[in-house]
Amino acid sequence: MLLDEDPATLIHHTINNFNIAPDKLAVSRIGDSLSTLKQARELRIKDAESALKKLGRSLNTLQTQHEELTSVHSSSAHASEISRLDTQKFRIAKVTSDLEMEAERLSSQQADLAARLQELELQGLEGSPDDPAKRRDPVDDEVLLRLKVYRSLGIDLERDEKDGEFSRAVVRNDRKGDVHVINMDKKFSRFFYANYFWQTL
Numbered sequence: 001m002l003l004d005e006d007p008a009t010l011i012h013h014t015i016n017n018f019n020i021a022p023d024k025l026a027v028s029r030i031g032d033s034l035s036t037l038k039q040a041r042e043l044r045i046k047d048a049e050s051a052l053k054k055l056g057r058s059l060n061t062l063q064t065q066h067e068e069l070t071s072v073h074s075s076s077a078h079a080s081e082i083s084r085l086d087t088q089k090f091r092i093a094k095v096t097s098d099l100e101m102e103a104e105r106l107s108s109q110q111a112d113l114a115a116r117l118q119e120l121e122l123q124g125l126e127g128s129p130d131d132p133a134k135r136r137d138p139v140d141d142e143v144l145l146r147l148k149v150y151r152s153l154g155i156d157l158e159r160d161e162k163d164g165e166f167s168r169a170v171v172r173n174d175r176k177g178d179v180h181v182i183n184m185d186k187k188f189s190r191f192f193y194a195n196y197f198w199q200t201l
Helices: 007-018 023-071 073-126 138-153 191-198
Strands: 155-157 164-172 180-183
Touching: 073 138, 138 155, 164 191, 180 191
Parallel strands: none
Antiparallel strands: 155 164, 164 180
């Protein structure tokens, strides 16, 4: 019969035949791994809690700053200030435009008066145009007309005191605010100076 031997002896032999030592080592290793994972998990939880507390403190600080800024700068006051600055900007732009137009008018008036003054100076040198004995030569009238045209363009011609020839020109560009002084040399033609004047204007 199977139970002729002692059951305890049979169980002991059966256990020895199973060879459970490798399994016990595996279970031990699994336990160690679970312990390591548990420790790592606890560290990660602590780090996450620390980061969360830090973010909470930053959030509270930003909320406090936002509330302070909101209480100091109201949206209605900001809109009112923007509207006031826009109105002031448009007023300044209008005044600037008016001043530019007035400057152009005065510049044109100055050129007309300068041309009239030069005309009177020439009349003073040559005599009254109503006096037949001192009436100007038609050539002088042509020169005076040219001077008027030059004056209207912003070009002032100056004569040389020695020979009475035109030796210098002052070219004004009111649009650019430029003034050019040109010394005229006889070695260059009138056509050259005419082109140069137009380029300067």
